[in-house]
Amino acid sequence: MQDEIFHAPPAFAAQAAVDADRRRLMEQAASARPEQFWLEQAGRIAWASPPTIASASDFTGDVAIRWFADGTLNASISCLDRHLATRPDQVALIWEGQDGQSERLTYAALHERVCRMANVLRTLGVGRGDRVAVHLPLVADSVVAMLACARVGAVHVVLFGGFSAEALADRLADSGAIVAITADEARRGAKRVPLKAMMDEALARTDAHAVRALLVLRVTGAEIVMQPGRDYALAPLLAQAAADCPAETMSAEDPLFVLYTSGSTGKPKGMVHATGGYMVWAAFTHDLVFDHRPDDVFWCTADVAWITGHSYVVYGPLANGGTILLFEGLPSHPAPGRWWQVIARHRVTTFYTAPTAIRALMREGDDVVARHDLSSLRLLGSVGEPISPDAWLWFHDVVGQGRCPVVDTWWQTETGGIMIAPLPASVPQKPGSATLPLPGVHSVLLTDKGAVIAGEGEGCLCMAQSWPGQARTIWGDHARFRQTYFSFAPGYYFSGDGARRDSDGYYWITGRVDDVINVSGHRIGSAEIEDAVATDHRFAECAAVGIAHDLKGQGLVVFAVPRDGTADGLAGHATQAIVRVVGRYAAPETIYLVPDLPKTRSGKIVRRLLRKIAGHELDGLGDLSTLADPSVVDRLVDAVARQG
Ligand code: PRX
Numbered sequence: 080m081q082d083e084i085f086h087a088p089p090a091f092a093a094q095a096a097v098d099a100d101r102r103r104l105m106e107q108a109a110s111a112r113p114e115q116f117w118l119e120q121a122g123r124i125a126w127a128s129p130p131t132i133a134s135a136s137d138f139t140g141d142v143a144i145r146w147f148a149d150g151t152l153n154a155s156i157s158c159l160d161r162h163l164a165t166r167p168d169q170v171a172l173i174w175e176g177q178d179g180q181s182e183r184l185t186y187a188a189l190h191e192r193v194c195r196m197a198n199v200l201r202t203l204g205v206g207r208g209d210r211v212a213v214h215l216p217l218v219a220d221s222v223v224a225m226l227a228c229a230r231v232g233a234v235h236v237v238l239f240g241g242f243s244a245e246a247l248a249d250r251l252a253d254s255g256a257i258v259a260i261t262a263d264e265a266r267r268g269a270k271r272v273p274l275k276a277m278m279d280e281a282l283a284r285t286d287a288h289a290v291r292a293l294l295v296l297r298v299t300g301a302e303i304v305m306q307p308g309r310d311y312a313l314a315p316l317l318a319q320a321a322a323d324c325p326a327e328t329m330s331a332e333d334p335l336f337v338l339y340t341s342g343s344t345g346k347p348k349g350m351v352h353a354t355g356g357y358m359v360w361a362a363f364t365h366d367l368v369f370d371h372r373p374d375d376v377f378w379c380t381a382d383v384a385w386i387t388g389h390s391y392v393v394y395g396p397l398a399n400g401g402t403i404l405l406f407e408g409l410p411s412h413p414a415p416g417r418w419w420q421v422i423a424r425h426r427v428t429t430f431y432t433a434p435t436a437i438r439a440l441m442r443e444g445d446d447v448v449a450r451h452d453l454s455s456l457r458l459l460g461s462v463g464e465p466i467s468p469d470a471w472l473w474f475h476d477v478v479g480q481g482r483c484p485v486v487d488t489w490w491q492t493e494t495g496g497i498m499i500a501p502l503p504a505s506v507p508q509k510p511g512s513a514t515l516p517l518p519g520v521h522s523v524l525l526t527d528k529g530a531v532i533a534g535e536g537e538g539c540l541c542m543a544q545s546w547p548g549q550a551r552t553i554w555g556d557h558a559r560f561r562q563t564y565f566s567f568a569p570g571y572y573f574s575g576d577g578a579r580r581d582s583d584g585y586y587w588i589t590g591r592v593d594d595v596i597n598v599s600g601h602r603i604g605s606a607e608i609e610d611a612v613a614t615d616h617r618f619a620e621c622a623a624v625g626i627a628h629d630l631k632g633q634g635l636v637v638f639a640v641p642r643d644g645t646a647d648g649l650a651g652h653a654t655q656a657i658v659r660v661v662g663r664y665a666a667p668e669t670i671y672l673v674p675d676l677p678k679t680r681s682g683k684i685v686r687r688l689l690r691k692i693a694g695h696e697l698d699g700l701g702d703l704s705t706l707a708d709p710s711v712v713d714r715l716v717d718a719v720a721r722q723g
Pocket of ligand 1: 340385386387461462463464465466487488489490491492493513574575576588590591597600601602
C-alpha cells in the first residue's frame, strides 16, 4: 500500500506549468549555476533595486546567512502595488466569517486598507525596524496589519490568539514591540476568546515590555475597558488616515518579521526572517508546489499566527497575484461540512490544510463531503505533521475525487517555506511521503554521529546548503541559533526531524528526534510544559512527552511528581499551570501523578521510557541498567495503571 504511486491526472498535467522536463532543467540550473538560478528566481518579486549577488551564506563559524544582500525592496509592493497595474479589480482576499458573513477585497481595495493602516502606524511613530505585535482573529485586518507593518519597514510579530497572557507577555518583552494591535474578541465556535482582556493582562504582568500604544479592532462589539493614553479604537483612526502611503525601501536583509516557535529546550525562540530571501522563497514555493494559476482561489486553513499562514495565506499567494480565502471558523461549526460549504461557495481551487483536520473530517463520514459541490478543487495540500497513507488516500479519493494531486509539504518555521514536496505534475506521489526536495534544496540524512547516509536509509534530516527562505537568526540570541541548528553536525542545518529515504530518493518524515511534541500540528516544547508545571510549588518535578494520538497526531502526557502526597485535584492544578503559562491549546491529554521519574546516573530524565509507559507499551521497556534506580519503573507503571 505504501508504495502505491499516483501520477498527476492527465487533465491536471496538461495544464500544469512545470512538467518533468522543466523540473529537470530547473534542478540542473540550480546545481550547475546556483548564483544565476537564484538571481533569476529573485525576479519573481518586485525590487526597488534588484540584487546582483545571490547567496553569501556560511553554516560554519559564527554562521551567517545572507541572500540578495545588495537588493532593496518593500514586501508590500510585491504583494500589492505591482498588481495594481495589471489586476486592480481582481479579488485579492475573500473573507468568510464563521457565521456566514463575508467580505471581498480587490487588489485596489486591499492596497488602500493597507495604506490607511500603515499611516496609522506612522502616526504612532512606528518606523523602520520597530517591532509591532499583531494579535488578531482571522479577519481581513490580520492580513492588512501584517502588510502595513511591512510597508512602514516595521517588523511584525504575530501572536496566536490561543496564547495565555503570560505567553503574550514573554513575547512582547522579548521582541520589544512598541505597538500592539488586538481585537475585542475572537469567535471560536460557540465560544468567545477575550483577546483585548488577555492583552491587558499581558501588559499589566510585566514592566519589561515597551508597548506604548494598543490599537483595538472591534469584531464582536463586546464590552472592553480602554485605557486612556494607551488604547486607541482602530476604526476612527483608519477612517481619518490618508488612503495612500509611500513604502519604505528596505534592504533585502532587513527583517520582515519575527515569529515565535517552540524548541526542545528553553523558552520559545523568535525566528527572524529577512525581507528579500523570504519573499523570493514564498513566491517561488507557492508557484511551484501549488502550480499557481491566475484564476486560482487559494485556501490555506492555517491561522496567520503560524508560519504556514505567513507564507501561504499572505506572502506567497499575494506576491504571485493570487486570490486568497480567509475563513474565520472551525471545520465543523455550527455543523459538520462547514469547510466543504466554504469551498463550494467560493469555488476554491486549491485547498491546503493539516493532517489533524483531515483526520477529523474523515471521521465525519464520506456522505458529509458528498453533499457539497467540490468540483472547483484541482489541487490539495497537507502540512504540519506526517500524514498517514490512509488519511492521504481519503483526501485524494473522497475530497479530491481522484481528480486532484495531493502535495504533502514538509517544512518548518525556520525554513520560511516549503522544502520537500512534490511538484504536482512532475513528481509522482506516494501516499505518506513528502517525496523530493524542491529544485535548489540540498537535503541530506545524517547518522547520530553526523556522517552522511548515501542512498536508502534513515537518519536526521539536515540541509547541506542555505536557501533564500532560511531564518537568519533567533531574535536577540544568535549564539542559541548557532547552537540549536548548526552544532549537531558542523556545516549542516539540523531540522530536528528524522526521515527515511527510499530507493527512489523519496523522503518519509518520521517525526521529531528531539523533545518537541506536535499536537494537532502545534509545536510544543517539552521544556515549556515542564517549566509551566514547575511554577506550581506543589510539584517537585515533572516530564512532558508526546504519544501517538488517533486524531491529534500526538497527545501530550505529563508525569508530575507531587511534593507531598497526592491530594485530590492535584492533576487539575498541573493543567491549570500549563494553561496559565502557555495557553489552552497546550492543555495535556493526561496527567499522571507519580512518585518518581526515571533518570540516568547523571540525572537526565529518560523520556524514551516515559513515552512507552504512557503508550502502555510495557513489553518493550528495553535496557533499564542505565537507570540510577531501576525500581522506579515498577512504581511508575503501578501509579499509571492505578490512574487508568
Ligand atoms: O516535525 C515537522 C512537522 O512540523 C515541524 C515544523 O513545525 P512548525 O515550525 O510549526 O511549522 C509547521 C508548518 C510548516 C517539522 O519539524 N512537519 C511539518 N510538515 C510536515 C511535518 N512532518 C511530516 N510531514 C510534513 N509534511
